[in-house]
Amino acid sequence: MITFEGVTKRYPDGTVALDDVSLECPTGRITVFVGTSGGGKTTALRTINRMVEPTGGRVLIDGGDVRERRPAELRRGIGYVIQHAGLFPHRTIEDNIATVPYLLRWNKKKARATAHELMERVGLDPSMARRYPFQLSGGQQQRVGVARALAADPPIMLMDEPFSAVDPVVRGELQDEFLRLQDELHKTIVFVTHDIDEAIKLGDRVAVFQTGGKLVQVDAPEDLLARPADDFVAGFIGHDRGIRRLSFVPASGAPLTERDVLAADAPVERAREAGDGWVLVVDGDRRPLGWAATGVLPSSGTVGDAALAPIGHTFTVESDSVRAALDAAILSPSGRAVGVDGDGRLVGVADQHDLTAAIATSGAGVAAEPADTPPAEPVKGGAGD
Amino acid sequence: MNKLWNQIDLSWTWLTASAHWHGDEGITHRLLQHLFYSFVPLLAAALIGLAFGLIAGHTGRGGFVAISLANVARAIPTLGLVLILAVVEFSIVPVLIALVALAIPPILVNTYEGVRNVDEDAKDAARGMGMTGWGVLWRAEVPMALPLILLGLRTAAIQVVATATIAAIPGYGGLGRFIVDGLARNDYQLVVGGTVLVVLLALIVQVVFAALRRLVVSPGLLGSARSS
Numbered sequence: 055m056i057t058f059e060g061v062t063k064r065y066p067d068g069t070v071a072l073d074d075v076s077l078e079c080p081t082g083r084i085t086v087f088v089g090t091s092g093g094g095k096t097t098a099l100r101t102i103n104r105m106v107e108p109t110g111g112r113v114l115i116d117g118g119d120v121r122e123r124r125p126a127e128l129r130r131g132i133g134y135v136i137q138h139a140g141l142f143p144h145r146t147i148e149d150n151i152a153t154v155p156y157l158l159r160w161n162k163k164k165a166r167a168t169a170h171e172l173m174e175r176v177g178l179d180p181s182m183a184r185r186y187p188f189q190l191s192g193g194q195q196q197r198v199g200v201a202r203a204l205a206a207d208p209p210i211m212l213m214d215e216p217f218s219a220v221d222p223v224v225r226g227e228l229q230d231e232f233l234r235l236q237d238e239l240h241k242t243i244v245f246v247t248h249d250i251d252e253a254i255k256l257g258d259r260v261a262v263f264q265t266g267g268k269l270v271q272v273d274a275p276e277d278l279l280a281r282p283a284d285d286f287v288a289g290f291i292g293h294d295r296g297i298r299r300l301s302f303v304p305a306s307g308a309p310l311t312e313r314d315v316l317a318a319d320a321p322v323e324r325a326r327e328a329g330d331g332w333v334l335v336v337d338g339d340r341r342p343l344g345w346a347a348t349g350v351l352p353s354s355g356t357v358g359d360a361a362l363a364p365i366g367h368t369f370t371v372e373s374d375s376v377r378a379a380l381d382a383a384i385l386s387p388s389g390r391a392v393g394v395d396g397d398g399r400l401v402g403v404a405d406q407h408d409l410t411a412a413i414a415t416s417g418a419g420v421a422a423e424p425a426d427t428p429p430a431e432p433v434k435g436g437a438g439d
Numbered sequence: 440m441n442k443l444w445n446q447i448d449l450s451w452t453w454l455t456a457s458a459h460w461h462g463d464e465g466i467t468h469r470l471l472q473h474l475f476y477s478f479v480p481l482l483a484a485a486l487i488g489l490a491f492g493l494i495a496g497h498t499g500r501g502g503f504v505a506i507s508l509a510n511v512a513r514a515i516p517t518l519g520l521v522l523i524l525a526v527v528e529f530s531i532v533p534v535l536i537a538l539v540a541l542a543i544p545p546i547l548v549n550t551y552e553g554v555r556n557v558d559e560d561a562k563d564a565a566r567g568m569g570m571t572g573w574g575v576l577w578r579a580e581v582p583m584a585l586p587l588i589l590l591g592l593r594t595a596a597i598q599v600v601a602t603a604t605i606a607a608i609p610g611y612g613g614l615g616r617f618i619v620d621g622l623a624r625n626d627y628q629l630v631v632g633g634t635v636l637v638v639l640l641a642l643i644v645q646v647v648f649a650a651l652r653r654l655v656v657s658p659g660l661l662g663s664a665r666s667s
Contacts, residue, residue, distance in 0.1 A: 105567055130569030140564030144582040144657035154568050186659030202568070212567075 055081045055116060056102055056210065056242065062110035063097055063267065071097040072108065072267040080259070081116075081209075082240040088253040089263030090290070095246045097267065099212050102244060103129045115210065130154055133203030133211035133241070137219050139195040141187040147173070147198055148183040154206040165205075172201040177231055193224035200232070204239075213245045217252070229255060250291055254279070254298060262287050276302035300377035300413065305369055308379060308412035310393050310402025318343060318358030322351045325360070332388035335362055340399040342368060345388045363387040368394045371401045380409050450631040464616075466636065473613035473640070476603040480535050481596055484542030488591070492550025496584070497576050502551055509544035517541050517602055525609050534606045541602055542595035549591025553584030585656050593648040597641050604637060614640070 056079040063072040072094045079085035087095035100106040101113050104125040113120045120128060141150050148169040149156075155165035170180045176197040187195055196216060203211055217225045217232075233256065236243065247253055253260045254275040261272045264286050271283035279299040282288040291298070314333045316325055325333045325348055335343045335357050344362025351360050366385035369378045371393040382391035383406045390405040404412075453459060460466045495502040517537045524533030557580050565579040581588070604615030617633025620626070652661075 103567060105563075126569045126571045126574075128569070129567055134564065134567035136560055136564055136567070138560045140558070140560035140562075142561055142565070142579060142583070142659075143558070144585075144659045146659070153565075157569055157574070186657070188659060199564075202564075 055079065056085075056244065057114040057117075058098070058101075058111065059114065060111035061098070061101055061108045061113060063094070063101070063106060064109045070267050071106075072101070074111070075267070075269045076111075077261055077269060077272050079242060079244055081242045083258040084236060084243045084245055084256055085259045085261060086253040086257035087244065087246045087261050087263060088248065088250055088257075088290075090265050091248065092265050093263035094267030095248075095261075095263045096214055098263070099214055099244055099246050102210070102212055103132045103134065105129075130157055130206065131208050131210070133208045133213075135199045135203045135211065135213040135216040137215040139187075139192075139199035139216075141195055141198055141202075143187050146184050146186060147178075147190070150187065150198055151201045151205050153202055154208075158206060168205055169201070172204055173198075175204070175235065176201045191224075192220045193228065196220055196228060200235075209242055211241045211243045213243060215246055215248070218247065218249070225252075232256065251298075254301070262290060297377065297380075300380060301375045303376040303413060305374045305376050305379040305393065305412075306371050307415065308376060308393075308404045309408050310371070310404050311408075312400075312402055315400065315403060316346075316357050319356050322353075322355055322357055322360065325351055325357045332363075332390070333357065334365075334388075334390075334392060334400070334403055335360070336400050342392050342394065342400055345386070347387075365392055368392045368398070370394055370396060372396065376409055376412055379404065380406065383409060446627055446631055449628040450635060453628045453632040454635065469612055469614050469616055470636065470640075472606075472611075473600075473603055473615075473637075476531070476534065476538070476606050476611075476613050477596070477600045480538035480603075481542055481599050483535075484539045484546055484595060484599075485592060487539070488543045488546030488595070489550055489588070492547045492588075492591075493554060493576065493581070496551045496554025497572070497580060499555065502555065505547055505551060509547045512540050513544045515540060518605055518608070521605055521609065529609065531606065531609075531611050534603075534609065534611065537605070538599050538603060542599050545594040545598070546588075546591040549587045549594070550584065553587030553591075554580045556587075557583045582657060583660065586652070586660055589648060589652050589656065593645070596644045596648065600641050600644055601637060604633075 058075050058077045061072055061075045062070070064070050075094070075098060077085075087098055089095045097106050101108050102115070102120065104120055107121075142153070145153075148166050151169035151172055152160075152162075152165035155168060156162075160168075166183075170183060173180045173183065178194060178197050178201070182190070182194075187198070190198065196219070199216065203213075217228045220228065229252065245253075245256060247256075257275050259272060260275050260278050262270050262278070262283075264270050271278060271287050273281070276299065278287070279291060279295045279302070282291060282295070288295070314328045316328070316333050316335055318335050318337055325346060328348060331348055332345045333348060335346050337343055342365055343358070344364055346357050346360040346362055351357070364387075366387075367382050369382045369391055372395065379391045379393065383389060383404070386392070390403050391409065392403055393401045395401050454466075462468065491501075491505050495505045517540070520537040520540060521533050524536055527533075554576075561579060561583065562575060565575045570578060603613055604618055606613045607615030607619040614633050614636050617629050617636070621629030621631075621633060
């Protein structure tokens with residue numbers, strides 16, 4: 055556990071980067087520091103490995119003050135990942151990754167073997183081991199940065215906007231792999247970002263910093279979305295936080311029906327009887343084929359002969375959120391979302407009203423929040439600090 | 440044109456006559472003297488220039504002073520310095536000092552700029568992973584600044600090799616002897632021959648540094664320089 059006790063950083067010119075910050079980053083979890091530029095989130099992160107020395111308060115790791123340890127020795131036990139990876143251009147990929155093992159005087163063979171293992175772990179082909187950073191794409195460099203931080207298997211990882219400098223598609227991949235990796239490794243991670251979506255996606259806990267180095271709220275992401283502490287937090291999250299909260303409502307709670315579902319070999323008359331505008335056509339394995347409009351059915355034959363409108367996308371009932379289900383409903387020609395199991399077989403269909411009902415029962419839809427008055431301009435983005 | 444060719448032909452004859460290579464006045468001896476006059480100041484300048492360049496570049500302090508002094512030093516005419524110092528002490532020492540003063544600026548400026556311009560992220564990562572100040576300097580800053588540091592050393596070496604001819608003015612040896620003596624005797628064969636030797640030596644220095652660059656600079660740095 056990393057503990058901040060009234061940590062303050064005041065520069066000689068009077069600028070306050072951190073203002074009496076107290077917070078706990080639980081062991082084995084991801085704590086995300088998010089906020090506007092100049093909010094002090096990076097400064098806060100850097101007090102943990104003594105890259106910044108606070109002018110007041112203490113930072114403790116498992117109860118021990120970080121100032122009792124020599125900076126270099128402290129840092130070798132803490133993984134460090136930064137925005138542009140900061141790889142050493144003169145070293146090969148394997149030697150970049152083995153930086154801390156070399157500092158810890160491991161023998162070269164063991165250090166390189168570890169480097170190769172880690173390359174696989176972060177999704178890099180070990181055949182790249184002898185290449186140099188300039189030969190890698192930005193996303194690959196960032197993976198090397200993560201592997202390098204993991205090399206000596208530190209219990210703590212500090213990550214300062216590690217995915218901000220890559221394009222959105224690669225960023226999404228890196229985030230997913232990062233979560234998968236954390237599922238295996240259970241590191242205590244402090245992650246800085248200016249992107250609230252990234253914070254909500256990755257954080258077990260999210261700490262929101264405001265300009266002037268004030269910590270305004272620390273909460274689980276769903277609680278942050280449900281109960282922003284003040285206007286600043288609400289504004290920072292943005293206007294669509296209601297929709298975002300649906301990410302935390304499981305779709306399994308939505309009532310699903312099998313009304314208006316027909317097998318492809320059913321006669322068209324049955325589709326006409328359904329008469330609700332659309333019927334969902336499934337194959338013999340109950341895999342959804344498409345929507346048939348009841349108004350334009352062929353005069354005879356089976357519903358399988360009808361022209362089918364594409365489903366758009368389905369949602370997986372056990373694992374997806376209501377947000378995904380609602381999105382599926384909105385994109386569906388029938389206005390209804392198709393829920394499937396892990397194998398892609400139909401579980402049931404829900405329209406937007408059914409989904410709204412599920413939101414209401416989960417409690418996420420209750421609008422009884424005292425401080426729910428976001429300012430007109432959401433304070434979002436910023437280039438980081 | 441004919442005259443020039445005639446001159447070159449004469450110089451070639453002078454250069455290739457084996458008798459001119461031997462003895463105290465011979466080319467071999469003068470060449471060794473010249474190398475000595477070049478190497479000693481270069482070594483001294485490298486120690487001074489690298490030390491101050493690395494310190495200023497690494498700490499970010501004293502850079503302005505170091506660069507300003509280096510630029511002032513560049514403006515001093517080397518021959519003038521030799522003559523002034525020769526008033527104080529008439530020996531080879533003024534020549535060596537003048538050559539040191541000539542060699543320090545390129546070494547100092549390039550080392551300082553090389554270290555100072557090392558990627559901030561790489562430096563931050565080096566520190567954040569637990570390198571000490573010395574560790575950051577030796578494992579990150581120096582290897583990354585090496586192309587510029589070598590450039591500074593090469594520039595200094597070529598300048599010193601070319602300028603060491605002034606040792607002949609206060610009466611010492613080296614390849615400058617041929618030029619100075621040739622001018623005094625209107626023996627242009629000697630002047631051109633000596634000049635050609637100096638130029639060849641400078642070219643050899645160039646080749647040596649090119650080889651050194653391939654040997655000690657990481658392909659990771661050369662590659663990125665090529666591709667950018």
